[in-house]
Amino acid sequence: MTSPHAPAPDELAALRRRYRLERERRVRPDGARQYRPTEAEFGYYAADPYAEEAAGREPLHDTVDVAVVGGGFGGILAGARLRQQGVQRVRIVEKGGDFGGTWYWNRYPGIHCDIESHVYLPMLDETGYVPEWKYSPGEEIRRHAVRLAEKYGLRPDALFSTAVTSLTWDEASETWIVATDRGDAFRATYVVTATGTLSEPKLPGIPGIEDFAGHTFHTSRWDYGYTGGTPDGGMKGLAGKRVGIVGTGATGVQVIPMLAEDAGHVYVFQRTPSTVDVRANRRTTAGDVGADRDGWARERRDNYLRIVSGEPAEQDLVADSWTHSAGLLEKLLPSFRRQGDRKAFEAAYEAADASKMNELRGRVERTVTDPDTAERLKPWYRYACKRPTFSDKYYPAFNRGNVTLVDTADTHGIERITEHGVVVGDTAYELDCLIFATGFSVGTSGIHSGKLPVHGRGGTQLLHAWAQRGPRTLHGLTSNGFPNLIQMGSLQNASSVNYTHILDEQAGHAAALVAAAEAAGALVEPSREAESAWVAELAEDAPDHEWFHAECTPGYYNREGRGRPNGPTAYPHGAFAFHALLERWREESIGGILRPRTVRAPAGRWGARGAGLGAWWGVGGGGGRRG
Known part of the structure; x- marks a missing residue:
């Protein structure tokens, strides 16, 4: 594994110190217990807004x-x-x-x-x-x-x-x-x-969540009856509204630019910024993907799996940010990549990782005009610590006057929710609508x-x-x-x-x-013997990734800082x-x-x-x- 812009040893040492400092800002003593399933206490967050009322039927015994x-x-x-x-x-x-x-x-x-x-x-x-x-x-x-x-x-x-x-x-x-x-x-x-x-779906266990008097929902149960519009936008119901959104993972990265277009003001409550790479979405034709021949989709799918699994491939048919960064997925997706000298592999891996993360942090600097906001949007951790995200609209949204980034790292998240909004540190943010983009268990x-x-x-x-x-x-x-x-x-x-x-x-x-x-x-x-043999085969060459994820910023990959299972x-x-x-x-x-x-x-x-x-x-x- 090689990197075109490999950092010098002193740069790598400085990065390790910065990553450790940023991790410690975000580790919570309650770990994964900070979340609660939506069905446990707040069933309305898990209700189905898309289904017609379930028709009565006789129980089946067939x-x-x-x-x-x-x-x-x-x-x-x-x-x-x-x-x-x-x-x-x-x-x-x-x-x-x-x-x-x-x-x-x-x-x-x-x-x-x-x-x-x-x-x-x-x-x-x-x-x-x-x-x-x-x-x-x-x-x-x-x-x-x-x-x-x-x-x-x-x-x-x-x-x-x-x-x-x-x-x-x-x-x-x-x-x-x-x-x-x-x-x-x-x-x-x-x-x-x-x-x-x-x-x-899960919710953060924020004190006072049940006290909020405004409108609230989870992104997996989007309430278009309140917001208006469709997945393509046009949410006229948010005109002039103060909207808070909790979560800046894969969902938040897609939702926030859409809210910025339609809401009066958007407050983005962020604990840890995501890496946001190039999306470059575009329309495609059958000719672009070779769909004029039998088996084209299987060929393309297998080619993609080869590359992200670390297997050799003569051609990259998909050629996107996933395949270009496939070498950095080894800490998430075990593969043949780690064969050979362990020390040399890890050194090359860290250098390539640092080069990619510097590239992603540079993208923030080039796009976000306010230096303070840009600094808070920079991801300070190794590439495989969190699932990568992709957007060409996310960072430009923070250049709008109606979008405010609220960093909650030093307060370990939102401190409490009141009848009127959200409290972070000494500041209360009054909201009409509070949306949870906090994902799933x-x-x-x-x-x-x-x-x-x-x-x-x-x-x-x-x-x-x-x-x-x-x-x-x-x-x-x-x-x-x-x-x-x-x-x-x-x-x-x-x-x-x-x-x-x-x-x-x-x-x-x-x-x-x-x-x-x-x-x-x-x-x-x-048989029990077959089970035991399989478990032993899994363990025989299982990679040692525990140390890597123990050093990562908290997230669901490492059980909120507690390490991999x-x-x-x-x-x-x-x-x-x-x-x-x-x-x-x-x-x-x-x-x-x-x-x-x-x-x-x-x-x-x-x-x-x-x-x-x-x-x-x-x-x-x-x-x-x-x-």
């Missing part, structure tokens, strides 16, 4: 082939890949009013994806759809989710505005009993959980938080089974004692900045497991290699996860099997662990 928990891209992709295997009854259960997941909930002004649309939107080859922009607006993404669900016939059996409250394995029938908050208790031969990593699904209890063989609860030795899975997807349960998510498998690619690979794998079990009249359940959580050689490993495993070892049924089900009861298996088992090939 049987389906597969129940899928979650109607975002993970659940939709699972349903689509199961359909390709011939599965007849797939029931998606979703607490939102329609398909879309994160993109159903997040409809705030300015919303776009920060991953190129041609690699982010899944199944473009299968649908023939070509995104209009390099970075899609949220509504285009939501409509694509609905398009996939409609194409694969997932709506008729779906249950919306419905939350799963428990999953219970019934030994007598060898089926799962799926209970919901609307009185359902139906059965499913298989359950796929796709509850996502961005499903539970990242990586926390209902299953892992305990809100959705899962009871397997003998009534054992999944979290209890993991309490002693930590999570035990095979490939992050299946667990001993929980037959026919397939968990999609980020635990003990692969991670990437393009999460829909990860989900699509998991969906294809889940469909292959179900197809193999049906063909054999068997159950899907790994202990234990192996991801495949240590990157997503591209992990997908190749899964492909080999399906070809050579899938039979080892099948157990005989006690209750006999007819083999091949869904008709001819494996129609799409060959195509799916080929996805992600070409990589692999070296050595």
Whole structure:
């Protein structure tokens, strides 16, 4: 790893001291406890503003082939890949009013994806759809989710505005009993959980939050009834209003320029500034991305994954800020990059990191005209300490006379909220509207938080089974004692900045497991030995990133300054290699996860099997662990 403008040793030493000082300004003694889930005490922050009033219906007590928990891209992709295997009854259960997941909930002004649309939107080859922009607006993404669900016939059996409250394995029938908050208790031969990593909005635990008499909402539940307008702007309801927004992460960076255009005055309450790199969004044509040939989207998506996973690639098809800075993602996305001399690698990595961060701080200086504001917007930490953001409108917004940046680092955030506004230090800011752009409890699904209890063989609860030795899975997807349960998510498998690619690979794998079990009249359940072997493989080459994140500014990557979670959580050689490993495993070892049924089900009861298996088992090939 080389840097074109590598800092001198004394410059690096000065940067380390500055980073440490800025970190200490922001560390809070309560850590992650500073946040509270919206549903706990303030349910109105989590209410669904987009759904029509849920129609009354009788509780369901029927049987389906597969129940899928979650109607975002993970659940939709699972349903689509199961359909390709011939599965007849797939029931998606979703607490939102329609398909879309994160993109159903997040409809705030300015919303776009920060991953190129041609690699982010899944199944473009299968649908023939070509995104209009390099970075899609949220509504285009939501409509694509609905398009996939409609194409694969997932709506008729779906249950919306419905939350799963428990999953219970019934030994007598060898089926799962799926209970919901609307009185359902139906059965499913298989359950796929796709509850996502961005499903539970959170609020800061600021004293007095319940006392504010003005209008307030969370960005994931944008109130257009109050603001007026659409995600494209035009919020006439904010004319002349004093609007405060808490949070300057990926959401805040997109929302704040839109508020600046329409509100009377905007107060931006910032604890830690984000890195804000070039966006350079533009319209694209099919010719720009090679969409005139078969398999173009898969080729582009795989190329992107190669580059951000540290694999060699002859060409960078996406060529954006993510791929240009891919070498700095190693502390977030384990890869092959760290092979070789550790000391030399870390020295080169730090130099490249400093060069990139100097570039980003220089962008602030060149754009923001007020020196004091510019200084407070500069990010003083290592590149991989926080998720990068991208915007060409964020910094110019602070040159407007109706935008005020309020830095809260030295007061450890907002001190309190009153009936009339927000207090920071000795200053009270009177507000008409207070908006929380404070994100989600990242990586926390209902299953892992305990809100959705899962009871397997003998009534054992999944979290209890993991309490002693930590999570035990095979490939992050299946667990001993929980037959026919397939968990999609980020635990003990692969991670990437393009999460829909990860989900699509998991969906294809889940469909292959179900197809193999049906063909054999068997159950899907790994042995304890297989689990132990997988956990050991994750630990064998797990990178030591604890020291890096311990020195980072507080955020959700390091549990608000408390460090990364202990234990192996991801495949240590990157997503591209992990997908190749899964492909080999399906070809050579899938039979080892099948157990005989006690209750006999007819083999091949869904008709001819494996129609799409060959195509799916080929996805992600070409990589692999070296050595």
